[in-house]
Amino acid sequence: MLKTLSTLEFGETGRVTEIRASRHELNCMGLRTGKKLKMITRQPIKGPVVVLIDEVEIAMGLDLAAQVTVNIE
Amino acid sequence: MKEQPDNTITVLMMGNPNVGKSALFNRLTGANAVVSNYPGTTVDYTAGKLIEGHTTYEIIDAPGTYSLEPHDAAEKVAVLLLDERRGDVVMIVLDATKIERGLYLAFEIMEREYPCIIALNMTDVAHDKQIKVNAAGIQHLLGIPVVETTAISGEGVKKLAGAIRKAQVADMDAIRKRLEGSGEDRDETVPCPGCGGCRGCG
Numbered sequence: 001m002l003k004t005l006s007t008l009e010f011g012e013t014g015r016v017t018e019i020r021a022s023r024h025e026l027n028c029m030g031l032r033t034g035k036k037l038k039m040i041t042r043q044p045i046k047g048p049v050v051v052l053i054d055e056v057e058i059a060m061g062l063d064l065a066a067q068v069t070v071n072i073e
Numbered sequence: 074m075k076e077q078p079d080n081t082i083t084v085l086m087m088g089n090p091n092v093g094k095s096a097l098f099n100r101l102t103g104a105n106a107v108v109s110n111y112p113g114t115t116v117d118y119t120a121g122k123l124i125e126g127h128t129t130y131e132i133i134d135a136p137g138t139y140s141l142e143p144h145d146a147a148e149k150v151a152v153l154l155l156d157e158r159r160g161d162v163v164m165i166v167l168d169a170t171k172i173e174r175g176l177y178l179a180f181e182i183m184e185r186e187y188p189c190i191i192a193l194n195m196t197d198v199a200h201d202k203q204i205k206v207n208a209a210g211i212q213h214l215l216g217i218p219v220v221e222t223t224a225i226s227g228e229g230v231k232k233l234a235g236a237i238r239k240a241q242v243a244d245m246d247a248i249r250k251r252l253e254g255s256g257e258d259r260d261e262t263v264p265c266p267g268c269g270g271c272r273g274c275g
Contacts, residue, residue, distance in 0.1 A: 024140065024142060025144070027140075027177060028139040028140035028142075028177045028178065029139055029174065030171075030173065030174040030177075054171070054173060054174070055170060055171065055202075056171055056174060
């Protein structure tokens with residue numbers, strides 16, 4: 001099932017299938033298509049959204065998270 | 074105006090924030106500065122001297138950056154330092170527990186054809202987290218020296234200092250070939266160039 005990162009439930013895991021914009025910013029932090037990630041927190045009203053990838057927690061704004069599509073496993 | 078004698082080689086330390094670059098810098102240069110725990114405190118870069126054998130190195134601790142496309146003032150300083158010092162050695166410092174992430178910047182630097190070496194720092198943390206690191210494998214794949222270090226204890230620092238003179242410009246095509254598995258058919262009749270082990274021979 002495909003979801004955007006901004007709509008993932010707490011603790012949900014999935015694999016990144018698509019990043020629509022700002023790909024470079026996320027890539028250099030470790031978030032790339034094909035990577036498995038886990039939702040840590042998703043604060044309401046503009047974020048931040050925090051995900052766990054390979055031992056690393058990455059935070060981003062809600063609008064950036066909405067650009068990332070994840071396939072829930 | 075050059076203040077140092079012409080046989081001084083500049084080594085630029087680059088890497089992600091919080092990989093222990095400053096601690097490693099202090100170990101290499103013998104400075105007594107206390108390492109701060111707050112990230113982003115090294116926007117004004119620090120420089121020090123390392124004498125190894127008969128060579129004097131000027132070591133520069135650049136601000137931590139995730140990529141060569143700067144997003145803030147600290148990253149801009151790091152990129153400026155890199156751009157104005159072509160031909161000098163870049164020491165890429167990686168967190169041994171986050172190697173994949175650090176390789177993004179490492180490849181950006183290697184693609185710009187600087188002579189590089191890699192320091193895999195925080196090997197103590199990797200050990201605690203039971204993360205096994207194949208430093209020799211990375212060295213063989215990339216064709217540049219890879220040294221495991223723990224800056225806070227000093228482990229591996231001497232070996233790292235000795236590896237600076239073996240810095241190589243990475244051959245991206247060769248790396249691609251090795252990744253694709255076609256590998257290099259090493260011509261056994263050609264003697265090893267004596268570069269210090271970067272072809273996986275030492």
